[in-house]
Amino acid sequence: MQHARSSRRRTSSAAATQAFAAAVAGESPKFARNERLPSTPGSSSASPQPAASNNPLASCSSREQKTNEYTIVNTASTMRVLNVLRHWLTKHPLDFHRDPKLKEMVLELLQDMLVNGHLIATEHKAAVTIIKQLETNEVEEKNAELQLILHPPPAPDVTLDQIAVSDVAEQMTLIDHKLFCALYSEELILQGWMKPGRDDLAPNVAGISRRFNEVN
Structure with a gap:
């Protein structure tokens, strides 16, 4: 069984x-080249049958x-x-x-x-x-990574003049890059980011817009 x-x-x-x-x-779907089509109940003539071969090598x-x-x-x-x-x-x-x-x-x-x-x-x-x-739930992993980047843990007490300008520019570019890579094509359809509930329709587009406004 x-x-x-x-x-x-x-x-x-x-x-x-x-x-x-x-x-x-x-x-x-097509039948294989050597596969015989099934006969229908109403068919009047039978399809010709190939002659049986007595040669075992040919049959094999x-x-x-x-x-x-x-x-x-x-x-x-x-x-x-x-x-x-x-x-x-x-x-x-x-x-x-x-x-x-x-x-x-x-x-x-x-x-x-x-x-x-x-x-x-x-x-x-x-x-x-x-x-x-x-x-592997890559969507949730990406969301968790973005949240960590956008909301990092408290940093040690460091003033802005102690950080190199190139380091600041590098980190800002990295954040923008991560946000852009998180975009899905579905979010760009029908201007979902301009409609009510945009955080559900286009969460990553909304995140990029929010990030742009915060930085500027």
């Missing part, structure tokens, strides 16, 4: 991966060819899915930070792919890397 359930899970994961890859590519070669073709197609579709997920996570991490259900579903898909056991080394490495990225 457990073996059958595991087998169904692997089949479902592979089918989901290939369907996702086909959707990403803008194509409909045909099976190996089909296996190789399936492996190539499966590898291409799997890598396409992994590349889309990696690009999505890199460019739009807030999608996963704001939607725990989406994050959970993607993690489940990747873990199913790893459990499958048919991934090549490149696919396995890519899946593990994406899982680590998902499990």
